Amino acid sequence: MKQAIEFSHTLQQFLHVGSRRKSHISYMIVVHEGAALFRLGHQEFLVPKGQGFWIPFNCLHALTVLPGSRFDTVSFSSRLTTPLCREAGFFAVSPLLHALLDELQRHQSNPTTLTQPQSVEKNLLSVIADQVTTLRVSTEVICPGLNPTQAAQLAQLIKGEKITAPAMLEKLPTYLGCTVNEFEACLTMREALRLSRSGRQPEQIAQALQTSHQALNALAQPILGHHFE
Incomplete structure (x- = not known):
């Protein structure tokens, strides 16, 4: 700085x-x-x-x-x-x-x-x-505004697990700033980037994520702005 x-x-x-x-x-x-x-x-x-x-x-x-x-x-x-x-x-x-x-x-x-x-x-x-100097912080919740049940489902989503409750599928986009499907795609690409940084090859990454290299490329263009190499 x-x-x-x-x-x-x-x-x-x-x-x-x-x-x-x-x-x-x-x-x-x-x-x-x-x-x-x-x-x-x-x-x-x-x-x-x-x-x-x-x-x-x-x-x-x-x-x-x-x-x-x-x-x-x-x-x-x-x-x-x-x-x-x-x-x-x-x-x-x-x-x-x-x-x-x-x-x-x-x-x-x-x-x-x-x-x-x-x-x-x-x-x-x-x-x-x-x-x-008078800031007060908290980590009691994983996202302000969600009740314990909703927070638990958000935590499940962040871990890569599916959520199906209609109420959550309707409510979460307000907090995510995108649809649940778009958020899941971002998490997939995040994990792909992490594996890439650890030295994995594209085909190995696709296999680890149970998808194909072509599917990762299709996700990468709108999310990363370039192909996934």
Whole structure:
């Protein structure tokens, strides 16, 4: 990081599959469209539209972002002396934080409309830093807004198991930002990428996923933006 606190706004056109790693910074994401998945240990958490998630310094995690998702990231350098939350988890996006992120996004989109743009961005980020000092996070649920039965079925879906309850098939797209079938296809391609990174060949990957190389290619083009090699 060049600055102690940095902001970025991202439109993730295709599937992003991050590796499992320890964070060298602390950071928050706030999802505006689509959804993201954070893996902490053996548990995976779904961050839907309107929700925020916090990752502290040195936290072992993996991030997956679904195609078409739009989100903000605010990163905090480990050099900061300001006390930051040391736990990972969901946090409530306050009206003030939402407004600050909107202003930062407008500022980056139209920097020439503001005087002393670097100073303006620095001031906005300083206010966010103040907000973060009182951040309260939770990992009691895998997705805010779902009851225990619904959360259990979402966990089943994330593990690659089928769900058939009509009520869930109707409700989950609101949280996933896509249909259940599209989500399942993204998880298939995520696993294919992970196997590829471990050194498996395409035909071996197709066999492990009980599909064909041709089927993986058909999924890869809209999800990854390229053929699966």
